[in-house]
Amino acid sequence: MGPSNFLSIMEEGSSRYKDIWQNRDEQWDFLQDHDPELIKEENRKDVEEEIRVQVDKVMQQELENLRLAVDGEGSGKQKKGKKSEKKKATTGRKKIPELEQDLTPDRTIDSLYRELVEEGLLIKAKTVNLSDYVGEYNYVGTALLQAGVEPMPSLAHVRQLIALYGILPLGSQTVHEKAPLVKALLLAGPGGVGKKMLVHAICTETGANLFNLSASNITGKYPGKSGLLMMLHMVLKVAKQLQPSVVWIGETEKIFSKGGRKTDDEMNPKRLEKMLPKFLQAVKAQDRVLLVGTTTRPFDANLKPFCQVYQKIILIPRPDYSSRLVLWKHIILQNGGVITNLLNISCLANLSDGFTQGHIVQVVQDVLTELRLLQMTRKPLKTEEFVTPLARQDPVYKEEEESFKAWYDKTPLGRARIRWNTPLHNRFDSRK
Incomplete structure (x- = not known):
């Protein structure tokens, strides 16, 4: 585990306390009013920087005048310099990606918000707290690991990961900037384990907007490539402006399915497959926007593009x-x-x-x-x-749970976990 990004902030606060307040005599300040000397010290730095900038500008102007007086050829060089600067400016332009272009410059956020609500793409999240997702730790997991058996994660671990990757980065801008960036999160598990409940819990705990881009929800809406581009642009623009935001895709395996019937473009669930990577590229590091996918059959999807979109995968098992x-x-x-x-x-x-x-x-x-x-x-x-x-209920059989484990072992996260759990001498043997 690497060093914590928050340790430097704590150390800085501690040193600031020691330098300013620890040995400071404040018996005279019974009302704990403002300290004029501290205010002067802080403002003095800003005033010095402003004066330094002004002095630098004056000095640069004096140097430029002196150079022109000595050379006598300053005017010609200035013109050439301007031409070269213009060439650099024209050649250095980059093409703006589709989803980062403002396709609705003449519309307000309120009108876009209203349209997304009317189309059913922006929905109201259910009031569900993370504490409502009840579950305990797997106390037998350590014994299974010692016996060489990889245990399934417990519901308490799932709850902890949801808080770590979903709630904390979305709820705090400071944590979002300091913690490792996670743009997409996949919740995989059999039906009934609480995947949708966890999506609503993330929105409830952070006060986030919930966008529903499930294949069944966008069917027949915004047809064609231009319509799909406009829909994703509107979602992204509103999500960034009114962050934090959660973009939920239910049955996300249908978007990356291995095969399927040829249907109309607006009815095809795979219409988002090529646009999702572009959507994530348009989400910048400062944006508190999280893409959450839920799936009951992840093994029906093409593994490579599936894992390229979803950085983190949380496997949710049946309860122990x-x-x-x-x-x-x-x-x-x-x-x-x-x-x-x-x-x-x-x-x-x-x-x-x-x-x-x-x-x-x-x-x-x-x-x-x-x-x-x-x-x-x-x-x-x-x-x-x-x-x-x-x-009368249909249970989740052992074979189905094993199929989830086998699928997870094929993902990049699963392969990394297998390598980590492999004894050190076996790792060297496999490299040979």
């Missing part, structure tokens, strides 16, 4: 036993249920092995109807009530 134990308690209480000794939460956590958070929420909502809540005082909840609705 400790997370399911917390989830059952949290969701039952959240839906108005009461937990008694007749309800064995540990048994439910064991029975729901392979089921996702979405399955557990659906089961609890099916059981805790309005009528059942009214009967709660005289008829407490029992474990058997949740078994039958749980059996």
Whole structure:
């Protein structure tokens, strides 16, 4: 791990405190009013710099006059110099990328905002806090690593990564400038593990605008190449002006699918494939704009262009036993249920092995109807009530989870992780 970018700021603040305030006698300043001497010291530097600039200009003018007087040929050289400067200016011009050109110079941000809302591209994020994404650490992970088995990440790790790569850079301009730049984030996992919930949690925690560029949402809107360019320009312009902003693409694997039927351009989900890299290039380092993709079938996409767009990949697994134990308690209480000794939460956590958070929420909502809540005082909840609705759900089988792990191992991040976990002597052998 490299040195922290924030350590220098802390050291600078500490040294400033030691130099100015640590040994300063402030007994006379009972009201803690302003210190005129400190204000003079700070303003004195600015005044000196302004005077120095003015003196430099005067000195340069004097030197130029002296040179013209000595040479006597200053006028001809000045003309030649201007021509060369003009040539350099004309030859040094670069072509502005498509998405960085202002295609709507005569329109206000309010009108663009209104149009995006009317077209359904700018949507209202649901009020979801990151703490609502309940999950525990995988306490068996260390033992599995010692046995040579790579464990799946826990839900607590997922929550931590969302805060690290999504919430902190978007919520703070200082963190965004100091932390490593992440323009795109991919959330991959089976259905029901809370990918969309995490997207809304990022927007809620940071107060960000949410743009929906999913293939199903942009179908039939802004047809043709010019229409697509205008749509992305409007999204980018509003997102930069009203940052922080999150651009969400659901079922993002369809954009990078390996093959598909030939359809109309406006109906083709792959119409964004070539434009997404240009979209990310137009997002500069100072812009708090994050592209978030969600997918349940990442293995259906072409790996190379897929990983070129998404810098960071967060693999979200089905919950383990400790997370399911917390989830059952949290969701039952959240839906108005009461937990008694007749309800064995540990048994439910064991029975729901392979089921996702979405399955557990659906089961609890099916059981805790309005009528059942009214009967709660005289008829407490029992474990058997949740078994039958749980059996109707389709679980995530081990083979599907292994397919996600196999796909992740093929990505650049997965290959780097495999190399890191390989013993040192094996790494040298593989290089030979």
